[in-house]
Amino acid sequence: MxxxxxxxxxxxxxxxxxxxxxxxxxxxxxxxxxxxxxxxxxxxxxxxxxxxxxxxxxxxxxxxxxxxxxxxxxxxxxxxxxxxxxxxxxxxxxxxWRRHLLLHAACVEKDGRALLMTGESGSGKSTLAAMLGERGWRFMGDEFALLDPATGAVHAFPRLISLKNSAIAAMEAQVADAARFGPLLRGTAKGDIRHLRPRADAIARMDRPATPALLLFPRYGQPVDIRPVDPGECFMRLTQASTNYTALGEAGFDCLSRFVQTIPAQAIDFPDGNSALALVDDLWNALR
Amino acid sequence: MRGAMTSLPHYRAIPATDLVIRPLADITLLYHRPSGQTHMVASPVPEILAALGAHPLDSHAIHARLATCYDLGDPDEARAAIATHLAEMAALGLIRAA
Structure with a gap:
């Protein structure tokens, strides 16, 4: 090359x-x-x-x-x-990748505890993780969360944040440092895309794992709603959100079944970013 | 009647080391080691698994065991449902035809 x-x-x-x-x-x-x-x-x-x-x-x-x-x-x-x-x-x-159970999820951390958000493209998880990353949380990734089968800890994969369409202007308004943005890519298969580099502290601490504490299934563009998701539904949705669950065999089964048994999960609907941030605050504070 | 009873298929458990059983709040997860497949099952599958041992049993005998712990409703309907579950579980390798 x-x-x-x-x-x-x-x-x-x-x-x-x-x-x-x-x-x-x-x-x-x-x-x-x-x-x-x-x-x-x-x-x-x-x-x-x-x-x-x-x-x-x-x-x-x-x-x-x-x-x-x-x-x-x-x-x-x-x-x-x-x-x-x-x-x-x-x-x-x-x-x-085989060293961790790979979940298609965004992840942020505070006080050593991780909030994971999983959902389809367009669910708002990437934007929400980006917003939280500018508000006192450590950004751990917007694409993959890596669960360690041996410890249950989540490891960061904080690559560039892939902002799409309306999320681009929303984050441009919140991030003062223009050097953290990549070029605006117009007319991709997913519409307009602009990459955002995570904050320097997220990169400096990217080798530090966190303990999973809350799992959310966000859905952007809906009236505000919160619904608990039971462990069985979590397990099913997370096997679908994992690209290597089958490849890991029993280690993947043990890891994911322990995860859904111990981590509370909620589906959250929200019409805009501010509503989502308020929902996350409420749910996170209720954990303590 | 006696002939019909003896023609019922019999089943036994697979070795306990072949199956990892993890009950969640609402469903039960099964990891089948020989195939590497995960199954999500609801009642009465976990109860049927628990009732089966190394000794071969048919749907009537399993019904008799389960009926001591659970209210299964109409016996004929319950036996027919158990027979259907047994055939499906055997097809997945979760139990073995004896």
């Missing part, structure tokens, strides 16, 4: 290579606080390849490959190279 960068995100490390300078330069700028892989050896390799060699020069388009690949990982326009690198890292984690 002509251009490359290596970085560590939580317990995982990546080597990212591309035929073009631009996506790697953008990654280097946005990930400059993240350490290099320990011993210089990365867990995963992500390659952003030209779809055809000559297309590097005419109408450039990127194809994501790596240690683990999906046949239908769609080629993307070069302008979205940063997004392709992010998707490539997520793909490697989703398909290749």
């Amino acid at each position: 002509k251009h490359r960068i290596a970085l560590t995100i939580g317990p995982a490390s990546f080597r990212i290579g591309a035929a073009w300078r631009a996506p790697v330069a953008r990654l280097a700028a946005l990930y400059h606080d993240y350490p290099a892989p320990p011993g210089g050896i990365a867990d995963f390799t992500v390659r952003l390849d030209p779809v055809r060699p000559w297309r590097r020069y005419i109408r450039p388009s990127i194809h994501i490959t790596g240690d683990h690949g999906l046949a239908d990982a769609a080629p993307m326009a070069l302008a979205h190279g940063l997004l392709a690198a992010e998707m490539g890292m997520n793909l490697q984690m989703a398909l290749g």
Whole structure:
């Protein structure tokens, strides 16, 4: 690979290579606080390849490959190279990570205890985690929460926060440091996307695990509502939200069944960010 | 009548080490070690599992055991329901046809 960068995100490390300078330069700028892989050896390799060699020069388009690949990982326009690198890292984690039970969830921490939020894309979990990360919580990740089968602790995977559509302006209004934002990517498969680098303290403390304390199933765009979610429903939804539950076998079963038996869970509906923050405050304070 | 009774399929438990049983508040989780599959089951499946041992039993015998602890309603309907569950559980490998 002509251009490359290596970085560590939580317990995982990546080597990212591309035929073009631009996506790697953008990654280097946005990930400059993240350490290099320990011993210089990365867990995963992500390659952003030209779809055809000559297309590097005419109408450039990127194809994501790596240690683990999906046949239908769609080629993307070069302008979205940063997004392709992010998707490539997520793909490697989703398909290749075995050290933890991987939950598709956002996660924030306060006083050593973690709040996990899981839901489909568009549920608001990413935006909510980003907002909490600017309000005294440590941002641990907006895509994957990593549960340790041995201890039950949750480990951080605080990659860049992927802000979508209306969340972009909302976070631009709350984060004064413009250098923490990536370029605005218009017209992706998920609409407009802009990446936000987590606060420096979230990156500096990314190797510290936390004890799970509360699980939320957020749903944006609905009137305010709170509903307890019983352990059976939690288990079912979390197996669906895990990309490696089956691969971990009995260790995954033990980890997830202990999690749902001990962690209270609520489904929360909210019409806007401020309502969501108020709901989270109430539910978190009620734990004590 | 006697012939019909003896033709009922009999089942026995699989080795206890093959199955991890974890009751939650509302349902029970089963991890089946030989297949690596997770099952989420509700009553009466956990109760049937608990009633079965190494000795082969049919749906009538299991009904008799469960009826000492639970109110199962109409006996014929309960026996038929238990027979259906037994066949499904055997197909999943959670119990074994004797």
